[in-house]
Amino acid sequence: MKKRRAAVTGLGCICAAGSTVEETMRSLYAGERNPAPPVLVRTDIEKISPVFEIFSDFTGEGEGRNATRTTLLAIQAAREALAQAGLDAAALKAARVGVIVGTTVGCTLNNEQFCREYRLSQKPDVSPVTRFHANNPALHLAGLFGCGGPAMTVANACSSGTDAVGIAKHWIETGLCDIVIAGGSDELCRTTYIGFTCLMITSQEPCRPFDRNRKGLNLGEGAGILIIEDHESARNRGARALAFINGYGSSADAYHPTAPHPEGLGLRRAMKMALAEAGVAFGEVAFINAHGTSTVDNDKVEGKVIADLFPARIPVVSTKSYTGHTLGAAGAIEAVFTVKGLMDRRVPATLGFEEGEGVITPTVENTPVAGTTAISNSLAFGGNNAVLVVGMPSA
Numbered sequence: 061m062k063k064r065r066a067a068v069t070g071l072g073c074i075c076a077a078g079s080t081v082e083e084t085m086r087s088l089y090a091g092e093r094n095p096a097p098p099v100l101v102r103t104d105i106e107k108i109s110p111v112f113e114i115f116s117d118f119t120g121e122g123e124g125r126n127a128t129r130t131t132l133l134a135i136q137a138a139r140e141a142l143a144q145a146g147l148d149a150a151a152l153k154a155a156r157v158g159v160i161v162g163t164t165v166g167c168t169l170n171n172e173q174f175c176r177e178y179r180l181s182q183k184p185d186v187s188p189v190t191r192f193h194a195n196n197p198a199l200h201l202a203g204l205f206g207c208g209g210p211a212m213t214v215a216n217a218c219s220s221g222t223d224a225v226g227i228a229k230h231w232i233e234t235g236l237c238d239i240v241i242a243g244g245s246d247e248l249c250r251t252t253y254i255g256f257t258c259l260m261i262t263s264q265e266p267c268r269p270f271d272r273n274r275k276g277l278n279l280g281e282g283a284g285i286l287i288i289e290d291h292e293s294a295r296n297r298g299a300r301a302l303a304f305i306n307g308y309g310s311s312a313d314a315y316h317p318t319a320p321h322p323e324g325l326g327l328r329r330a331m332k333m334a335l336a337e338a339g340v341a342f343g344e345v346a347f348i349n350a351h352g353t354s355t356v357d358n359d360k361v362e363g364k365v366i367a368d369l370f371p372a373r374i375p376v377v378s379t380k381s382y383t384g385h386t387l388g389a390a391g392a393i394e395a396v397f398t399v400k401g402l403m404d405r406r407v408p409a410t411l412g413f414e415e416g417e418g419v420i421t422p423t424v425e426n427t428p429v430a431g432t433t434a435i436s437n438s439l440a441f442g443g444n445n446a447v448l449v450v451g452m453p454s455a
Contacts, residue, residue, distance in 0.1 A: 377427075
């Protein structure tokens with residue numbers, strides 16, 4: 061039996077760098093970013109770190125009257141991806157379509173006022189509860205687009221979006237689905253902002269991934285969606301394969317709730333697993349889209365693993381220097397950027413980098429890439445590591 065291949069036929073993205081994939085890529089290649097003190101998230105803490113908030117108008121085209129910000133972001137990105145894939149309501153109805161979305165915050169932590177009033181034995185407005193029940197992101201998208209296949213929301217901390225894409229790959233390959241709407245979406249919230257500040261891993265200046273003098277991460281929000289489709293089915297309907305998800309690896313450190321293993325043992329396993337599944341040698345990788353949070357521990361560990369596994373220097377970029385850390389959406393947004401990097405045959409500079417630690421040096425300018433394979437890494441709280449291997453179609 062001929063193996064089913066997971067083709068990417070559509071891409072969608074909204075983040076602080078742009079409201080569409082093309083708008084975002086223009087910002088990345090122009091070296092533009094816009095971290096600023098939070099406006100939508102209000103706190104009274106003393107140390108304010110900049111964030112990457114979205115101020116563009118996104119409404120879900122009338123479908124989001126009771127939708128949370130997380131769901132609206134996912135709708136925006138999904139509509140863009142479906143349009144590029146050439147999939148309308150009739151096409152979705154005729155196929156076995158699954159939906160899988162990664163998230164961490166979702167909408168749950170933005171119900172702070174309701175929780176406060178409830179604990180004080182007041183009679184709070186229950187609309188936040190109603191809105192929460194209606195806003196499982198995957199189920200919301202499945203209902204909106206009439207998808208009758210499996211619907212799953214992945215909440216696996218900062219690797220959620222990557223895991224969603226990797227699971228979608230397996231849904232296609234095993235014949236469970238013909239098409240999967242896969243990705244991640246997350247909104248900023250007060251609880252997350254204060255929580256990361258309390259962990260002392262946020263920076264009061266724009267983040268500097270892999271720089272020796274990095275101070276920590278900046279939070280962001282956004283959504284990335286990929287349409288992943290059985291290649292044969294896509295070809296039969298005349299759709300173009302932009303890329304393929306050829307490998308997926310997932311491995312836990314089993315070490316610490318928030319810190320990565322000092323030797324990056326879980327990340328090593330995940331990277332090797334993904335490359336083995338893809339049938340790709342280390343020397344065939346054109347570039348790596350690193351997790352690159354700009355935290356002291358993450359960059360040190362990830363840089364060490366990359367340097368050990370790829371002794372021949374290849375381009376490494378952290379696109380979080382443009383989007384901030386979008387948590388559950390990060391891996392999906394970065395999967396979109398990885399596909400685009402292969403298509404454009406270049407990757408952007410890693411903003412903020414000036415001085416290395418002698419381990420790896422990320423891109424400092426727009427960098428041409430040669431080859432047809434790239435890697436996207438995600439490292440998550442809880443010690444989870446998820447890796448995608450993305451490949452271009454044969455000429």
